[in-house]
Amino acid sequence: MEVPKGFFEKLWSFVSFLPYFFLLLLLGVTKALIIGPISSAIILVGNSCVIIGLWPAHFIWTYYCLARTKRIGLVLKTLALVLFPLPLLLWPVAGIVGSLFGGIAYGFFTPLMATFEAVGESVxxxxxxxxxxxxxxxxKGSCTVVTDFTDFCFHSYFSYMDELREMVSADVEPLEIKLSRLPSCLLASLIGVMVDVLLITAVAVYKSPYMLLKGWKRLLEDLVGREGPFLESVCVPFAGLAILLWPLAVAGAVIASVLSSFFLGLYSGVIVHQEDSFRMGLNYIIAAVSLFDEYVNDLLYLREGTSLPSQALL
Structure with missing residues (x-):
């Protein structure tokens, strides 16, 4: 496909392709509305039957393997046996809901994208x-999804649990929680959540305008120069839609940063338990923020490194 050189030629190429694009879009949506419900029903019904049918076996075998395993100590095993009913009870609901939304997405977008791929140069x-x-x-792909999911639930899951139940050598210490370290671990996690959530959120919000403007600048440059996602004519409307929806992507990145900061803060308790040092946990809390700031700077092509401290000044 020859790429036009001048700006007006590029603009005319874009405008002249729009009717062609909308016809393909209409055809793709029509196919998705016809094929989508069938595909979604196959995935939903198939996965739901597998989940409900194997749930009693999963429940019993999980508890049996946890009770027999030698890989974890008594305290951790007791804690797992007490807490595991909640995820095991939520698994059927989460699996069925996930199959519903996954089936809808697969049944709608697969025919839609296949319609546009059919006009490629090599076709x-x-x-x-x-x-x-x-x-x-x-x-056919929906049936494959159900088959793969069945293989995982019927074969892979039980294999994983059998590995958990296997005997370990005598020189391998079981994974255990030391009760004497729990108070400092909980305190470190509490401090980590408060500090990391606040600071990482502040960094994400402060850097979000840079992400918005730099993203728009890059997309507009690619649009004018017909590069990147705008190189193929079939991708131009989707890439143009990306320009309009870029603020949503920035907002999603900020929300993801806020959510991940909770887990980063909680992990400080794990550091305290592993290193048996409360100071190491505090250093991790500060280092997590500085590493996040450095990563954002690299991602947005801002200054190298970070101006934030890399560890607690204790």
Whole structure:
């Protein structure tokens, strides 16, 4: 495909492709509305039957393997046996809901994207493939999804639990929680959540305008120069949509940063337990913020490194 050189030629190429794009979009959406419910139903019904049918076996075998394993100590084993009913009870609900949304997404987007892929340069009989591609292949793919999920639940899961139940050598110490370290671990986790959530959120919010402007600048440069996601004409409308939706991507990145900061803060308790040092936990709390700031600077091509301290000044 020849890329036009001048700006007006590029603009005309973009505008002239729009009717072609909307026809493909209409065809893809029509196929998705026809094939999508069938594909979604296959995934939802198939995965739900597997989840519900194997749930009693999963529940019993999980408890049996946890009770028999020698890989974890008595305290950790007792804690696991007490807490595991909650995730085991939530698993059927989470699995069925995930299958529902996953089936809808797969059944809708697979025929839609296959319609646009059918007009690629390497595809012959484009008109035929525009109507056929993504139809029967989506239904077949849905059956494959159910088959793979069944293999995981019926074979892989029990294999993992059998490995947990296997005997370990005498020189290997079981994983255990030392009760004497729990108070300092809990305190470190509490401090970590308060500090990391506050500081990481502040860094993410402060750097979000840079991400917004730099993202728009890069996308607009690619649009004018027909580079990156704008190189192929079939991708131009989607890439143009990315320009409009870029603020949502920035907001999603900020929200993801806030959510991840909770887990980063909680992990400081693990550091205290592993190192048997409360100071190491505090150093980790500060280092996590500085590493996050350095990563954001590298991602946005700002200054190298970070101006934040890398450890607690104790």
């Amino acid at each position: 012959t009989s484009k008109c035929y493939h525009c109507f056929v591609d993504g139809s029967f292949s989506t239904i």
